[in-house]
Amino acid sequence: MTLSADDRVSDIVTRPSPSSSSAAWRWLRATPAGSIVGLTLLALLLAFLTVYPLSMLLYGSLHSTPPGVVGVFNLDGYRDIVSQQSLLILLNTIGISLAKTIPSVIIAVLLAWILARTDTPFRGTLEVLVTLPFFIPPILTAMAWGMLGNPQVGLLNQLYQWITGSTSSPINVYSYGGVIWHMMQYSVPFLFLLIVDAFRAMDPSLEEAARMCGATRLRTFLTVTLKLMLPALTGAAILSFIRGIENFESPLFFGSPAGIHVITTDIYDSINQRSPPQYQYATAISFVIMALMFLIILLQWGVLRGRSFQTVTGKGYSPAVMKLGRWRWVTFAFCALFFFVTVVLPVGQLLIGSFFKFFGFYQWDMLTLEHYQEVAGSSEFWRGFGNTMLLGFVGATLTMGLGGTVAYISVRTRWRGRRLIDAMAWLPWMMPGIVLGVGFLWGFALLPHAIPIYGTIWALLLAYISLGTPLSVRVMSSAYAQLSFDLEECSRVHGASWLQTMQRIMIALVWPSFAVGWVLVFFGIMRELSASVLLYSVGSEVLSVVLLKLWANGSAEQVSVIGLLMMVMVIVFRWVQLSVIKKWVGAL
Structure with missing residues (x-):
């Protein structure tokens, strides 16, 4: 893996003399105890969200029976x-x-x-x-x-x-x-x-x-x-x-x-x-x-x-448009x-x-409002709507929180282990939703009975967080990279604690990116079908699954009604996203 210039300088400055202790001991001594515990917990969480379903794919590809059933290992x-x-x-x-x-x-x-x-x-x-x-x-x-x-x-x-x-x-x-x-x-x-x-x-x-x-x-x-x-x-x-x-x-x-x-x-x-x-x-x-x-x-x-494509240099220029x-x-x-x-x-x-x-059949005598009434009285629709909103709000918030934490560690710290954290967070980017869904299907089925995730709404939540983490890390990494390290140093020099610095400076400056990323992740959760169709169970259906079931049953008219309601949601959230971006740019 190629290191950046800052990483190489950091390695030279912290390079031990021949008489120094082992690398592991130097890391433990240089890193605060709380940071070590936090990094360990974060690594375990990311491993469960990314590495675990991937390893379960390998396990399932070699196992002869469905998840949870005793079988043998082969290459069939x-x-x-x-x-x-x-x-x-x-x-x-x-x-x-x-x-x-x-x-x-x-x-x-x-x-x-x-x-x-x-x-x-x-x-x-x-x-x-x-x-x-x-x-x-x-x-x-x-x-x-x-x-x-x-x-x-x-x-x-x-x-x-x-x-x-x-x-x-x-x-x-x-x-x-x-x-x-x-x-x-x-x-x-x-x-x-x-x-x-x-x-x-x-x-x-x-x-x-x-x-x-x-x-x-x-x-x-x-x-x-x-x-x-x-x-x-x-x-x-x-x-x-x-x-x-x-x-x-x-x-x-x-x-x-x-x-x-x-x-x-x-x-x-x-x-x-x-x-x-x-x-x-x-x-x-x-x-x-x-x-x-x-x-x-x-x-x-x-x-x-080995190819250079530099188009932006120190020479000033004014972007022009072609007439x-x-x-x-x-x-x-x-x-x-x-x-x-x-x-x-x-x-x-x-x-x-x-x-x-x-x-x-588009004749005037066929006009009706009964499809709206059927959807309004459908318990399956309201259950799917409630599940989608719950998973969307909770999932987007948790995903952006996780992505913001990973991005801060990767961009704003020099802690050893940050590269591993960043790599695990990006792993789902290479895993299609249906592939991740298969991995979690095996993973949740093989968990101990004391951890009842399989067949619940929490299975969908964990899958959505995993799928949305790469996007949240990218959004927050870009936001943190634009902030000078002088801002934190100045705050600490004036007596502010790390928590006060994060709350009053860092979070205050990156919250527009957080809001934009939150809306994007929410969109992702609302539109996700491939993982949802494998992990849902009775009672945990989301709107995309409800639509698929209605379409399969030939209820195209009810699909149209629900589709229009989802379109209204898309337009509202898109408007919110653009409003946040406009205010952010105006503030800058």
């Missing part, structure tokens, strides 16, 4: 993977993820360039609108597009037939194209969020120099702008590719009915759709995902190793079209579907 799960069907599933997973990543990168780069480097009208508003699909739970848009693009009674196909008089249905979301299309709706705003700031930070004089040497705008964009954006683009594209491999909702809703299977749906089917459940195969193939992601990250390191003339309304229309297709259409379908008696 790995033997089952080596088959033509499993190879096809692996190729499907990689191919679909690659097929959605390439066009998503192109569209995201175009959107980022338009909104960061051109004079397109209403750029601030458009930026908020094009990122909104990222915050909508995928299960909602999946169900909406299942109603929009159904080849028999889909609204878009009905409109096409009404306009043209044809009897054909040009749109069929239950296909490879449907899977890729739905995945792109989340991939594009995800990539946009990762790369738009890189476009803003680049010195425009580099592009101006290319133009002065005779390069066209297109050549400048391809040979200068994109090459300088390579680190951001490569990292974002690889993360998007990984998220494509992890994706569960799109293949489940649009792939499974068409006989298209990927690794995540194969894991789900192995446990929930086969009799008896094939737990050993499911955990073995989960390790295939982990190995594949590890190789992808190694590939990224290899691509960027597009009349073409600025074309770029405006492109951004507006993306928002219309990814947000207005699916939300509009949910709105229409909630007021008609039967999905697909």
Whole structure:
């Protein structure tokens, strides 16, 4: 592991003489006793949230029977993977993820360039609108597009037939194209969020120099702008590719009915759709995902190793925007079209579907409010709503608290062991929700009976905290890294205790980042389905599970009502997040 300059200086300063005691004793002597106890407890907690489910995956892949049942150890799960069907599933997973990543990168780069480097009208508003699909739970848009693009009674196909008089249905979301299309709706705003700031930070004089040497705008964009954006683009594209491999909702809703299977749906089917459940195969193939992601990250390191992409230097510059003339309304229309297709259409379908008696029959005499009454009187909905709110508020608060603690130790201290703490906190970043769910399924089942977590709402809470920890650490690490160490030193010199310094200075300065991270983690909990569908039990259902059960039972109309309510929640929390960011920037 490469050490930073501060770490190397710290190591030189604290390097012992030959006559010094052992390294372990030096660490114990240099680190306060309370810090040692705190680090130990924190390491144990992170190990339970990350290392434990990973080790249980290994255990389950070698165990011949379901969790909690006596069995033998063998390699049957790995033997089952080596088959033509499993190879096809692996190729499907990689191919679909690659097929959605390439066009998503192109569209995201175009959107980022338009909104960061051109004079397109209403750029601030458009930026908020094009990122909104990222915050909508995928299960909602999946169900909406299942109603929009159904080849028999889909609204878009009905409109096409009404306009043209044809009897054909040009749109069929239950296909490879449907899977890729739905995945792109989340991939594009995800990539946009990762790369738009890189476009803003680049010195425009580099592009101006290319133009002065005779390069066209297109050549400048391809040979200068994109090459300088390579680190951001490569990292974002690889993360998007990984998220494509992890994706569960799109293949489940649009792939499974068409006989298209990927690794995540194969894991789900192995446990929930086969009799008896094939737990050993499911955990073995989960390790295939982990190995594949590890190789992808190694590939990224290899691509960027030894290359310099410095675009921000000590020389001052003023970010400039490109004057597009009349073409600025074309770029405006492109951004507006993306928002219309990814947000207005699916939300509009949910709105229409909630007021008609039967999905697909849109006549005036079919208008009704009975679906709202059914949802309002549904005990399962209110139980799911209550569980989602409880897990969201408690989970987001605990996750941000844990992430803030890990980030403080990693960024603001020189304690030995902080690297291990940071590595364990980041481990779930490489584990898809359904893989982590399988690991916890084994882990909770094998806990002593005195620790009753299996089959309770606390199983979901622990899984959500584990999945959200990498995000919370990243948000809080960025916030702590911006604060000078002089702030703490000045406070301590004036007699303040460490607790007073944390409360009055550190926490007061990073609370906007905490609030933004809290909203992001809450969004993550509200939209999580893959881990929830494996760990829930009767009484602990969350809204995503309730929606999935209603959809499976053919209650598309009630799904529309609940989807609209969840959309209102998304808009409210997104507004809160943007308000906090605006106040924070204004204060700075």
